[in-house]
Amino acid sequence: MIKGFREFILRGNVIDLAVAVVIGAAFTAVVTAIVTGIFNPLIAALFNAEQLNDAFEVQIGDSTLKFGLVLGAIIQFLLVAVVVYFVFVLPINHLKKVSFFKSKQSPAEESVAEAPPTDLELLAEIRDLLAAQQRGAVVPNVSNQAPAGPPWPNE
Template sequence: MLKGFKKFLMRGNVLDLAVAVVIGAAFGAIVNSFVKDLLTPLIAAIGGQPHFEGLTLRVGSGEIRYGNFLNAIVSFLIVASVIYFLVITPYERLTARFSTPEETKLRECPECLSEIPKAAVRCRHCTAQVAPMS
């Protein structure tokens, strides 16, 4: 029983996932600090509000604090942008470059130009006789 658990923990994808979570959390902390300590004070200097955390909305006797929510939205947008532009887009380009195009199993009928299987000897649409391809 312990042997199987040890084997599970030592698999590469479990360790890769653990490293990704730790690095992701550290990156999230850096982005949150950037937004909270650098970006929002810069925006606040232009807008006149010293800190976004102090932004509130009074509704009746209640108070809605939406400043931290704005910080979280900006942080999320930055993290999502970095992941998309620095991870997803290069990965898609790389896989597109090294992938082989899938060989099609269809061809055009020379008479009606509809798609038919390569091995067909007669078109199912116009019933024209066609030479088989291999």
């Protein structure tokens, strides 16, 4: 029961989904407050604007390009990324290394250990079996062995 729960919790898509939900719900208000309350006023003070959204405005005809608004969004994104990495990704990676969460064999190791034979190996085995049957010989166990030479008589 615990093994099944551990495998469920450590699935990549479950962790990704949890991180996405937390980013979207819990940290949006905190990060917005940090950007609006700290970074916007600092950058706006540097460029003599009331807030970051008003900084770096370029007037082109009747339109206004607001580069400060883009800068604020980039800062907010970077803050979210820092929080997610240090609060979620780093601790979860550490927990995966702890023996309680470690599985006996990782999925990558299992796939290497149980790798199916290649097409060439299967064809060589089929060729050897057919040749042995034609000669009336006892069919040897030739799996994972390289063919010794042409199995057909008179060649």
